[in-house]
Amino acid sequence: MTLKAGYLPGVSDDDIEWQTLSYNRDGQAIDVRVPLLSDEQMKHLSAHIKEKSRHYLKSLPVSDITAIIDTAITRLLDRNNAYRQQAEEYLPLITGYDAEMIRLGLTGYLKTFRQPELRRFIAEDFANPKLLDEFQPLPKGGYGRAYGPDLLAHIWAGNVPGLPLWSLISGLLVKAGNIGKVASAEPLMASWFTQLIAEIDPELGECLAVVWWKGGDVEQEQALLNQADLVVAYGNNETLQQIRDRTPITTRCLTYSHKVSFGMISKTALDMGKAWEVAHQAAFDIVRYDQQGCYSPHVFFVERGGAVTPQEFSQYVANELDCFEEKYPRRTLTIEEAGGVAAWRQSEEMKAFADESNSLISNDGGTWSIAYSAAVEDLVPSGLNRTAKVIAVDQLDDVAARIAPYKAFLQTVGVAAPPAELHRLAGLLGAVGVTRISALEHMTTPEAGWHHDGRFNLLDLVTMTEVERSAEIASEAFPNYVD
Amino acid sequence: MTEAQIIETLLEFIAADSAGENEFNAFALQIFAYQFENNAPYQRFCRQREKTPRTVHSWQAIPAVPINGYKYLTLTCCDPEVAERVFMTSGTTKDGVRGKCHHPTLEVYDASMTTAFRQRFMQDHDTIRMGILFPTEQAMPNSSLAHYLALALSEFGSEGSRYLLTDDGLDIEQLFSELDRAVQTGEPYALLGASFSFVHIMDEMERLGKSVNLPQGSRILDTGGFKGQSRELELDEFYDLLQARFGVPRDQCINMYGMTELSTEFYDWGNSTCPSVKSGPHWIRSRIVNPLTGLELPKGEMGVLVHCDLAHFNCVSSILTEDAGIEVDNGFLLLGRAEGAEAKGCSMAVDEFLKAAQG
Numbered sequence: 001m002t003l004k005a006g007y008l009p010g011v012s013d014d015d016i017e018w019q020t021l022s023y024n025r026d027g028q029a030i031d032v033r034v035p036l037l038s039d040e041q042m043k044h045l046s047a048h049i050k051e052k053s054r055h056y057l058k059s060l061p062v063s064d065i066t067a068i069i070d071t072a073i074t075r076l077l078d079r080n081n082a083y084r085q086q087a088e089e090y091l092p093l094i095t096g097y098d099a100e101m102i103r104l105g106l107t108g109y110l111k112t113f114r115q116p117e118l119r120r121f122i123a124e125d126f127a128n129p130k131l132l133d134e135f136q137p138l139p140k141g142g143y144g145r146a147y148g149p150d151l152l153a154h155i156w157a158g159n160v161p162g163l164p165l166w167s168l169i170s171g172l173l174v175k176a177g178n179i180g181k182v183a184s185a186e187p188l189m190a191s192w193f194t195q196l197i198a199e200i201d202p203e204l205g206e207c208l209a210v211v212w213w214k215g216g217d218v219e220q221e222q223a224l225l226n227q228a229d230l231v232v233a234y235g236n237n238e239t240l241q242q243i244r245d246r247t248p249i250t251t252r253c254l255t256y257s258h259k260v261s262f263g264m265i266s267k268t269a270l271d272m273g274k275a276w277e278v279a280h281q282a283a284f285d286i287v288r289y290d291q292q293g294c295y296s297p298h299v300f301f302v303e304r305g306g307a308v309t310p311q312e313f314s315q316y317v318a319n320e321l322d323c324f325e326e327k328y329p330r331r332t333l334t335i336e337e338a339g340g341v342a343a344w345r346q347s348e349e350m351k352a353f354a355d356e357s358n359s360l361i362s363n364d365g366g367t368w369s370i371a372y373s374a375a376v377e378d379l380v381p382s383g384l385n386r387t388a389k390v391i392a393v394d395q396l397d398d399v400a401a402r403i404a405p406y407k408a409f410l411q412t413v414g415v416a417a418p419p420a421e422l423h424r425l426a427g428l429l430g431a432v433g434v435t436r437i438s439a440l441e442h443m444t445t446p447e448a449g450w451h452h453d454g455r456f457n458l459l460d461l462v463t464m465t466e467v468e469r470s471a472e473i474a475s476e477a478f479p480n481y482v483d
Numbered sequence: 484m485t486e487a488q489i490i491e492t493l494l495e496f497i498a499a500d501s502a503g504e505n506e507f508n509a510f511a512l513q514i515f516a517y518q519f520e521n522n523a524p525y526q527r528f529c530r531q532r533e534k535t536p537r538t539v540h541s542w543q544a545i546p547a548v549p550i551n552g553y554k555y556l557t558l559t560c561c562d563p564e565v566a567e568r569v570f571m572t573s574g575t576t577k578d579g580v581r582g583k584c585h586h587p588t589l590e591v592y593d594a595s596m597t598t599a600f601r602q603r604f605m606q607d608h609d610t611i612r613m614g615i616l617f618p619t620e621q622a623m624p625n626s627s628l629a630h631y632l633a634l635a636l637s638e639f640g641s642e643g644s645r646y647l648l649t650d651d652g653l654d655i656e657q658l659f660s661e662l663d664r665a666v667q668t669g670e671p672y673a674l675l676g677a678s679f680s681f682v683h684i685m686d687e688m689e690r691l692g693k694s695v696n697l698p699q700g701s702r703i704l705d706t707g708g709f710k711g712q713s714r715e716l717e718l719d720e721f722y723d724l725l726q727a728r729f730g731v732p733r734d735q736c737i738n739m740y741g742m743t744e745l746s747t748e749f750y751d752w753g754n755s756t757c758p759s760v761k762s763g764p765h766w767i768r769s770r771i772v773n774p775l776t777g778l779e780l781p782k783g784e785m786g787v788l789v790h791c792d793l794a795h796f797n798c799v800s801s802i803l804t805e806d807a808g809i810e811v812d813n814g815f816l817l818l819g820r821a822e823g824a825e826a827k828g829c830s831m832a833v834d835e836f837l838k839a840a841q842g
Binding site: 259339349354364 | 528549551554774775803
């Protein structure tokens, strides 16, 4: 089976070099052809996208754009739609994630991009969304209008299906022309979405492109960075540093680095009636996309003093993970990934062996593991792929101080606590750099309009053009009707 | 068996030409029984796995300690206070604690090293003029590699062999003069050291536009990989460069694979093709297992290496490494450390986190 990724308006398929990415999961092989552009072709494509976005997209009202995206999303939500069916069939093969997990994940994720959610998304960043369409009076005086870049370059990473849609849709909402570079780990979803947009509105399709190069190919990357007006990049710190270093100084570069997330469970959530449900929710956050997301939990800080002890809670989570393994089996790991899990597990096992206040529970196949520590420990990422640690603490309030040194890496905290405690913890966590607090079971599904890593997803993309009050006043001297 | 009996038997075992499966197995079980009895943390480890000398009947079934274990446990049969030498592992715990391997005597280590080194590196030479690209044993008393290279020099280095690293770093002038001397005299020359040192030297040679054609019979031994201490090279590129810079054919560039947690090293028969086939002498055997289940994998499938090194008699003989490998005819392919691959998504992995947190 061979599929095609990429989307290149204004460039003929025949002129392009195509490479083949091969995937083989559990005996099912699939090839994906991806386009590799020359420097000249990248320039040509960039010029095309800039031109089309200037002449068409910039004059399209935001409400029209949201309507077009909504149409595309509605089709992708429809399980009879050909694109949706492709996604359900091939994404599990490409990424290895369980098919049912992907199906549910896609639906939940796509729902956050329907029209009402998109409007909420815009309203989060623009008190007056019409700023994106025309000059609007500003509270301080004068007028202003927000302009998206003519060419927004996205450098995506990772295998969490559909994640590129985030920044791509953000780009569209601010009327940016977009060229996105897909990751080899999942090159399809962004390609399909772009094709779908082009089917719905061919002119808008001319403002979008999806390209590929092998991660780290400096020449290819440079070709795009040179043309972009704004860059949004995802990846590890090393990759991002390289991208930032190569971005021309006059081009802004927004980076989203890897993050660590964790859970917190109050003793009041640990009575006999509630603890199982809480453990179920915590396990779900671990299972969802095998902890590959920045919002996936690595550690759970669990408060002592509840009817269920932190150690018992770790056993509950272990039990839930075992049940989930039946329903949504973990994907087959590469040897490197298995090595990572094994190294983490062996280290925890040796710790448990040397110190009885630690323990490790795991199944025979090694498809999940839960470590437990009675001693206060620092936040350290787990071995990923369904490995997590329960750390017992006397008071949840003490956690913030312990995680403070890791401010640059923190993202989501899933909290199970009563209202007063939730709000108190929010204050403590926000102060040390946590940018998102969610319920357990929702850690991996941010709500529509969330601020990724605490940033303003849309505002960060625009530049304001302001007509100052002085210009308005001065202009009053010059009309022909002036007295 | 007592420690003295183990040592005596080991020295005989190493001196023998070979060992069959039965001999290896029998001796491995005796050493296991000795370690089970005298190494208390190891005994607990085995009991937790419900393995004792009574229930273990093959060397493959001897519980293998993850190399991480050295960070948390003192794995020694002898009193750690009386050990002749302590080698420390490079890996550390969060608190900066390094794992330790205690050697009550270096007699066995040295016999193991010299016997295998003679067979695998020296081949038809008794001695060879050597240059060592690594600090001395005095500078790094807890480094097993420093001891290994010191032994190579003292046992097999002909007159004039020397260290080419000083306290100030690489002595490039001395190196060049040694290389030029070898070219002029036609006397075979051997360079031995850490892989990353060779990268630094070759970078420097490139800068200075230097390359030499060492006489036939010259050879190179590198070990340890690049470990972030130099730029990372593909193996093929590395050996091509060695051949180009020093004129030593790739089949005379030997890579040694060893670790502090062992007393025996593995070698290849040159690196004409990479990855090369590695093998060890008759007192060490290896298996490839699934890192998560610990089950042995069929030949040809990639897994992690488990070594059973009889010469490492004082600590634990069987260790579970984090090195990926594939079993092939006459040995295994070493595919580097099966390091915690970075998350394929945007989640942070341990290695990356530690690197970033240290900033």
